[in-house]
Amino acid sequence: MNRKLMVLGLISLLVLAIGTACGKGDQGTVGSKxxxxxxxxxxxxxxxxxxxxxxxxxxxxxxxxxxxxxxxxxxxxxxxxxxxxxxxxxxxxxxxxxxxxxxxxxxxxxxxxxxxGAVLVASEHSNITSLEDLDGKKVAIPVIGSTQDVMLRKALNDVGLKPTSNGGTVELFAAAPADTATLFIQKSVDAAATQEPWGYILETQANGKLLLDWESFAWGKESTxxxxxxxxxxxxxxxxxxxxxxxxxxxxxxxxxxxxxxxxxxxxxxxxxxxxxxxxxxxxxxxxxxxxxxxxxxxxxxxxxxxxxxxxxxxxxxxxxxxxxxxxxxxxxxx
Known part of the structure; x- marks a missing residue:
């Protein structure tokens, strides 16, 4: 009986030691090289x-x-x-x-x-000259839930507009920033909320019109x-x-x-x-x-x-x- 207890005690100690070692490993960065x-x-x-x-x-x-x-x-x-x-x-x-x-x-x-570092650019074919003109339009964003997505939602809210996903009239279209110039040329989207240098590229290579510059878009210079x-x-x-x-x-x-x-x-x-x-x-x-x-x-x-x-x-x-x-x-x- 004592031998069994001794064996069980040794097993318990071994399990504890393994558990402690695993705990140290789970600390990730702490103690890492x-x-x-x-x-x-x-x-x-x-x-x-x-x-x-x-x-x-x-x-x-x-x-x-x-x-x-x-x-x-x-x-x-x-x-x-x-x-x-x-x-x-x-x-x-x-x-x-x-x-x-x-x-x-x-x-x-x-x-x-x-x-x-983020801007809102309208395409040449869209005839958009103000935020209010985005009503019923399709706007490219880098990724759903991205920072530019959130900034666009604030800009829309400031003029009483909402995305279609929230019962509004502005369609948000997720597309890689590098693809937006092609989308402008193909007339697939009407505008883009994007980061630089893609905004500059839209202006110079796809005849885009700057609707909101980085100092005006969303929180302006405080836009994180x-x-x-x-x-x-x-x-x-x-x-x-x-x-x-x-x-x-x-x-x-x-x-x-x-x-x-x-x-x-x-x-x-x-x-x-x-x-x-x-x-x-x-x-x-x-x-x-x-x-x-x-x-x-x-x-x-x-x-x-x-x-x-x-x-x-x-x-x-x-x-x-x-x-x-x-x-x-x-x-x-x-x-």
Whole structure:
């Protein structure tokens, strides 16, 4: 009997040890020797791109931490990568992140990245000259639930219009920004709510007419285009948070002080990554329509959540706790 008890005791200890080991593994970023950074290979993610190109992340994390990067093409893929732990931190539009947060409050905004950078362009054939003229029209957006989708809904609401999905008269049509010029030429859509440089391309290559520029569309200069998002585990890892945010703020400062060199770095990075070279004139025009920043307008983010709820993208708009800026403020105050 004693031998049986001894065996059972040893088994219990083994199970406890395995359970404890699994618990440590579930902590993700905490205690990790790697950091996984996600971003889109485009201009509005230039803070991440510049931080990579200038070696700021490598410098701040140190040689003992391996830096992995993952590029995605839209916010849905970014949030999926967060959930599956393919990435720990990176840049994304606030729309997809707040949609995720309402379902699972384990993901946070830890800094701003880019404001503006989005425009509303009407096609040549549409005869649209004002927001009111969008009544009965079809408007392209990058992805349902995207930041530009939410911005368009605000603009429509300001003039008493609604999308057809909410009982209104304006049809929203999801299409990749790179395809919108073709859609304009084919007369398949009447307008597009899109990010730069695609707005500039619509104007110069598809005879589009700028209906709302970046200073007028939705919240104007306070329109949050891109933020830094992170998992709860990453946020709880103070050394990693300090390293990332220090590198991020360095990149933001560099871009503000060296706009032309920063644009060259973006062109180089995207060419190295995709083999495609961005037109420098298009990039310069797009850069003039955005503001690189670490600030986050919490009121704007809340209004975006309210609009997403109204659109039935989320069940409620309670995002209390999503924005975590204490570490960013500490870093900036120590400069």
């Amino acid at each position: 790697e950091v996984n950074i996600g971003y889109f290979p485009n201009l509005t993610h230039m803070a991440t791109i510049v931080a990579l190109e200038k070696g700021y992340f490598a410098e701040e994390f140190g040689e003992d931490i391996k830096i992995n990067t993952k590029t995605v093409s839209n916010g849905g893929l970014f949030t999926e990568a967060l959930v599956t732990k393919s990435i720990d931190v990176g840049t994304v539009g606030p729309g997809p992140l707040l949609n995720l947060y309402v379902k699972d409050p384990n993901y946070h905004i830890i800094s701003g990245a880019v404001n503006g 285009n891109t933020v830094v998002a992170a998992t709860k585990n990453f946020v709880s890892n103070e050394p990693f948070m300090t390293a990332y945010l220090t590198a991020h703020t360095k990149a933001v400062d560099f871009i503000k002080q060296n706009p032309e060199e920063s644009q060259d770095l973006v062109i180089k990075h995207i060419k190295d990554l995709t083999g495609k070279e961005i037109n420098k004139e298009e990039l310069q025009a797009a850069f003039a329509h955005l503001e690189v920043t670490t600030s986050v307008n919490e009121q704007v983010i809340q209004e975006m959540a309210d609009i997403s709820k109204e659109a039935d993208y989320i069940k409620n708009s309670d995002i209390d706790g999503m924005i975590q800026l204490d570490q960013l403020k500490a870093i900036e105050s120590s400069k």
